[in-house]
Amino acid sequence: MIPLQEGPGAAPCAPAPVVPDFVVVDVETACSRVSSICQIGVVGFRAGQEIFAYETLVDPCDDFSPFNTRIHGIRREHVGGQPTFADIHAVLDAHMAGRITVAHSFFDKGALSAACRVHARSAIETTWLDSVRVAKRAWPQLSSHRLNVLSHYLGISHKHHDALSDARAAGIVVVRAMEETGIDLAGWLAPAASRSGPAPTPAAEGPLKGHKIAMLGAARDGALAHTLAQAGARVVASVGTTTTMLVVARDQPFGRFAHASPVYRRAEERRRSGSPIEIVDEQTLRHRIGAPDANSSPTADC
The missing domain is CATH 3.40.50.10190 (BRCT domain)
Incomplete structure (x- = not known):
């Protein structure tokens, strides 16, 4: 999270960090194996505003597919010397565990789960919310609810298939959907049966x-x-x-x-x-x- 700064004369104990209402995660993968995460972005939101952002390239310890590289532009040489998923697992767990985590479709959920298995790390216990489902309910008139389409429609600055930009855009989509419909996070999380x-x-x-x-x-x-x-x-x-x-x-x-x-x-x-x-x-x-x-x-x- 964003480090807290102490001003002149501040008490020696830093104030508690601002806890987000929800975090958003997005990953890019190196090949068809969903565990091959090569970039990850996490953004925290509170009261409709971004309060922290975390992004890193990741050495997937796997092959790079030309198809995937054409999508996001990340190549093997870009991840040389970068941390592996095992190296950043604790950081991700600190940001996500016990919180509401938004992802635009559950591809990212599956990728993180697979990477935890492949790298012998514990699963990250978080409550998932699919922003595609949110967007479909908030703006049913749109023919597509892809993140680039939603960003254009809502006027969100967005670089598609950049993990940090995708995470930030998905978070803004959820914020705007709450404003548009009046449905809060608890309402979006409630299953249809309840x-x-x-x-x-x-x-x-x-x-x-x-x-x-x-x-x-x-x-x-x-x-x-x-x-x-x-x-x-x-x-x-x-x-x-x-x-x-x-x-x-x-x-x-x-x-x-x-x-x-x-x-x-x-x-x-x-x-x-x-x-x-x-x-x-x-x-x-x-x-x-x-x-x-x-x-x-x-x-x-x-």
Whole structure:
């Protein structure tokens, strides 16, 4: 991490280092063996700002493939005298262990795990977050979520296939996604199963009886699902061949790009193919069935 500097008259004990909210790691490899790490970059972020950066070339103790060299430009002569993965393992462990580690796809996770095995070092115990998954949810309208495409779209200065630049860009992607969607790190880390429990049992009667309704941006055990079930609808996990309606929740992570989400596109495809599925926003449906607005609150009696 960035060394802490003591000013004039500072106490002999240095202050504790700033602990990052998350770190980002990126590696480049020398050949098709994922353990052949030849460059690694780690960047720490706290409160949306970079607080440290670490980068080094690595002697992979392996062959260099012309294909890989064409991608990142690193050749055998560049790593002469550089540390091996075994040499830097302790540094990586200090940066990553016990923290949230972001990687753009899990290639880097696999490469680090393989390098630990090959070099007889213990696995680095960290909590992984895939920034590709984050980006797909934050910007579903993009046709590609490769790091260079995202960097261009978000205006991030980026040198593709440079480990430090890639790590920095992936970290900024996560920061921007949190700003765009309002979803924090805990939300991005939560597995789908924990974000949504079983759907409520539909009422025997109601204006939505017979409907099978999928929701975009709402949990199957949440307030909207209960409103639909109370109106007689069966809430389903996603758009399928028997789904009759897709409800776009008022507060959902896709924002103004809801129409570009995979679920929305699937509903449109079903409709174009002749399915009677209806796409409706939450507020319109609430008014149709006479349900109170989600943001309204009961007025106290005077």
